[in-house]
Amino acid sequence: MKLHELKNVKGAVHRRKRIGCGEGGGHGKTSGRGGKGQTARSGGSIRPGFEGGQMPLYRKLPHRGFNNYNFRTEYAVVNVGELASLDESVTEVNAEILAKAGLIRCACAKLKVLGDGEVSRAFKVTAAKFSESAKAKLEKAGGTATVA
Template identity: 80%
Template sequence: MRLHTLKNVKGAVHRKKRVGCGEGGGHGKTSGKGGKGQTARSGGSIRPGFEGGQMPLYRKLPHRGFNNYEFRTEYAVINVGDLAGLEAKITEVNAEVLAQAGLVRAGVTKLKVLGDGEISRALKVTAQKFTDSAKAKLEKAGGAAIVA
């Protein structure tokens, strides 16, 4: 297969709408823009939420509470049971090792280890957070939970 032999799928290419080319074309006179006014003009549009000068609904309603969405700290989470499935030659685990194994996304900076599942081999795990159960399971198996 070569790039110059590729063909579009049937129905992928549409004829360009010829606006303002006479009444016979179906898009003449006002060219699908309705009557006069702001929205008929080139570049004319009103912002979302604008109600023609009337006090908009979003300004009438009370704004209460706090939203931490922009300032939250996101952690990539992994379970102890998932660590047990790593290759036998791996003894030290961190975010880069987990990314190479495909257990977390590449470029993850913060990692949290949860305690779901069982582990029987000693692993030295470096992460930003551990649950108490995860730390206990890692130490019981002879490993270590290192907070980075």
């Protein structure tokens, strides 16, 4: 069996419901919208949380705590073991070089180097942050870890 030979099971595909096409179809007259009022009108919808003018529950409840999500600092993360996949000619490593190599998505993000894996050759790595183990492994291999 091939992908183009697959067929739906009998009864799996339904006809489109033709709303507003007469009483015989079961959805004539008000077309499933009930009686009169805001929700019966076109474009008439009530936003989520609206309680008809009554003080909404989400405004009654106390709001506690702090959320730093909008102001967080995001880092593009690379492990020292992944640096081995770079060309032999590459000795200086920064975000632009890693983005071209496909190890990180965007050169615009701050770079953080973590210590997972082994590094065999000397690299001059420039990044925003290093883990202690990453810095130790890079310097043991004869390279440098520069915070930019």
